[in-house]
Amino acid sequence: MMATQLPPKVLEAIKEGLSKVDWEGFDKSKVDALIAEILGKVDAVQLHYLENCVGCAACAPACPYYVVGEEYGPVEKAEHARHMYRKEATILGKLLGPLLNAKKPSKAEHLDMLVELVYRCTNCGACYVNCPFGIDSGALIKGLLAPLVSRAGRIPVLMAVFEAAERKRVFMDIPALRQIWQDVMAKAEQALGKPLPYDKEGADYYLMVNLADAMFYPGAVIGAMRILDKAGVNWTLPKEPLAFRPPIGAVVGFGDSAREVMSFVNESIEKLRPKNVVVLDGGFVYPWMRFQLPKVLGRRPSYKVLHITELVVQLLREGRIKLRRTDDPVTWHDPCQLGRRAGVTKEPVEALRAASSGFRLLPHHGAESYCCGGGGGIGCLSMQMIEMMAKLMGVDSSMLLSGEKEKEFILKTQEAWSIAVKRKIDDVKKSGAKTVVTACPVCMHSIEGGAKLYGLDIKVVHFAEYIAERLE
């Protein structure tokens, strides 16, 4: 059922998103062409990932989804990319085919299986640092298999719609989403007691607030503004969010979309000439801003990129902010994209130690941190999320599902997540912490959900909110 109250450009984006979805069909020539295109772009590092796996499966226990089934071990999932690579790009694979495990998807069921494997990978990087050969299986699963299945039509409708809405910049035309943004900004203005410094040129710090930040942790958005205000620094923020959660395209493997969105975000920020950009989101947004952006632009951006945890440590060291130290039994969960994938593990710990004498590390932290099981788009694949987003958009939830097959896939994914998250919850339980501080909307959602599921009474708070509450 199409909602009539939505503006035409939103409806157009939804239509465009839906046009990419096909959970039933299988077009062999399209799939073959996609494989040729995707494998044709493989670089030297990906070639190492494809060719140098010896199949020892040492990576398997590192993966949050291995406990769900051994077929979800990283080596096993990535092997499907190797099957295609051997068939497409090696002489012996072309000649000997199945004898050398060289094959390409040949029917709809193969795509169904591949899409399932793609959404049993959070791209957490645990397989990468535990592989004896430095092979990043996530890079093959999310970098080669995800674009294949998504472009072949096996893409969750919710993601297809939001990818189009972000790329076409129509998300703020959805009335309920605009309202959320306006409400958060109004509350922030109230908390600061003065007008917000929107779109100031030449500021020292540009607080990058995306719509997803305002939606999932409004307290952190306001908290970050209070921190910047208290520090007395010259800062600014966008009047309207530049993106929903940039780049959503990367999650589903739409490289062109990711590049387009990141270029737009950068261009908009550079116009204001800030010295630093502060990112709140410790999910994929941070490594994209910090490490992928120069690759997209072909040059380094004109500003430095900091995560809010890095900024807080800097301000604390400079004495620009002070904290009221409490004794909360608190811990830090490393979002995989912020920690293993982007190297920010020390800073949040330093800040939280300054904030509470009751701070304790999780048994598995830093490079060995357990993934929450919700990354890589998996967190969006639940009926609750679909219903919530449908309600916000003012459409029937059936519109965000292509049919029974996709619904079954979502339910199975939800079930798998409920098993995968347990390892994280057990780790939190062992720490004895009552508050888990983190910095990624998906981690927050996943840990909250997991704690509820396994009866652990904890509070999950975004870092910026936690620190702001303890500002002197």
Place this chain on the structure above:
Amino acid sequence: MVEPLGGSAGDIYSFAVYRFFWVALAIFVFGSVYRLSKLVLRWRRVVKAEPRRRGAGAAIVGLIRTFLDPIIFSIKTKPYDFLAGMVALHLLGVIPLIFLLAHHVVFFAYWFPPYRLIAEKGIWIPLSMTTSTLEITSPIYPASTHFTETIWGPLVVILNGDLLALLAILGVTFKLGVKVMEQAHGLQHVRWSDYFSLGLLLFILVTGYAAARHHPLTDSTTLDVAQYRTLLGLHILGAEILLAITPFSKFWHFVFGYWYGKLHEWYDVRLQKGLV
């Protein structure tokens, strides 16, 4: 017929030593150039972000952790795989057995004379478990000058060809068993080439062990020289086949894949991203 390089090619042994070695070496060199060229041709220049600088100490710790973390992880999560695959097959099997066994040292020194240094410095290890054991059980003093001439002292009780070969055979057999089990579970990452590679290793180990024991397969009470020569020939031929297929198989990890992979990971994760 006397070959240009000496010896005759009338049997497997002579074929392996005087002829096939050069073929295997040529295939190895060609394959290595092919594999490395593929990598170089796929290399793309990209603009990298400013690295997160954590200092030289963090870089060194990062380098150690890059190599060490997977080993620790494996000990914790897959102890049997670690014992069979890492300890028996790699740490004991490959390094001392292939590169330090006295018979191999002499053989390698024939093709590559500077390899004699391993013998001259006493780094080589003995073959026999019996003479090695006498190092600590013999009442004659000093034992080391009588039974084995190595720098390893009493360690030769473990560092001897016989024992290491047995451990390596156990390691390979375990790995083969794991592959069979994984395939029975329907896992996709088991490749037919795994069986070939591990089977070849097992063949090399068993023929090498049998040859070293001068194993009399006949009921003759005297040594059957022809049979010994055949066993040794098969052992060498197997090793040469391994050399030839190295660039096209999982054995490539020893030459390149492992070192490149870990050093790249160190650069990417520890130096560029600054993970500590």
